[in-house]
Amino acid sequence: EPEVTQTPSHQVTQMGQEVILRCVPISNHLYFYWYRQILGQKVEFLVSFYNNEISEKSEIFDDQFSVERPDGSNFTLKIRSTKLEDSAMYFCASSGLVLTGELFFGEGSRLTVL
Amino acid sequence: GIQVEQSPPDLILQEGANSTLRCNFSDSVNNLQWFHQNPWGQLINLFYIPSGTKQNGRLSATTVATERYSLLYISSSQTTDSGVYFCAYSGGSNYKLTFGKGTLLTVNP
Numbered sequence: 001e002p003e004v005t006q007t008p009s010h011q012v013t014q015m016g017q018e019v020i021l022r023c024v025p026i027s028n029h030l031y032f033y034w035y036r037q038i039l040g041q042k043v044e045f046l047v048s049f050y051n052n053e054i055s056e057k058s059e060i061f062d063d064q065f066s067v068e069r070p071d072g073s074n075f076t077l078k079i080r081s082t083k084l085e086d087s088a089m090y091f092c093a094s095s096g097l098v099l100t101g102e103l104f105f106g107e108g109s110r111l112t113v114l
Numbered sequence: 115g116i117q118v119e120q121s122p123p124d125l126i127l128q129e130g131a132n133s134t135l136r137c138n139f140s141d142s143v144n145n146l147q148w149f150h151q152n153p154w155g156q157l158i159n160l161f162y163i164p165s166g167t168k169q170n171g172r173l174s175a176t177t178v179a180t181e182r183y184s185l186l187y188i189s190s191s192q193t194t195d196s197g198v199y200f201c202a203y204s205g206g207s208n209y210k211l212t213f214g215k216g217t218l219l220t221v222n223p
Binding site: 033035037042043044045048056089091093101102103104105106107108110 | 145147149155156157158159162200202209210211212213214215216
């Protein structure tokens with residue numbers, strides 16, 4: 001069964017460093033998403049991406065964040081200068097359809113900022 | 115926006131017991147999914163169920179769209195079922211999934 005894969009599963013970084021989280025969505029999907037979950041809190045929407053551009057972003061997704069689809073398979077989330085409060089689980093998701101399509105989530109990348 | 119209420123917030127079971135988790139919505143939804151977050155934080159897709167009933171092994175889910183609720187049934191629970199169960203939904207012109215607060219399930223041996 002096709003699945004969304006994320007790397008790394010866990011990354012530890014120093015405050016102020018740049019981090020890139022990588023995702024390989026399901027191959028024929030067109031819509032891509034990043035979500036975040038701070039420990040003990042809800043899973044929150046960060047950004048959606050379609051046709052090589054951001055279609056929607058939340059207030060959390062400030063100038064420190066960026067997304068990119070550098071080739072036909074990868075979808076990345078970059079945090080430019082990490083802060084302690086960026087420590088969280090980051091989930092990538094993809095969908096073949098908007099509005100009613102099922103979102104398929106990866107298992108997550110845990111980011112720890114020291 | 116659409117509001118969701120998950121119940122119960124916490125549930126403790128003995129292994130072998132059955133349970134029902136519930137999501138209530140304030141308005142009609144286009145998409146409804148159930149997820150299990152295991153103790154390691156990984157998010158596992160369980161069901162895509164905007165309406166109707168689906169079963170997968172010991173788990174089944176039912177969404178009654180006209181009455182704005184969805185149920186997740188866990189039968190013969192096992193310790194590996196422990197974790198947080200989330201329902202997530204989208205509705206109206208808003209296509210992104212919004213997650214509920216979750217139900218923390220603990221299954222004791």
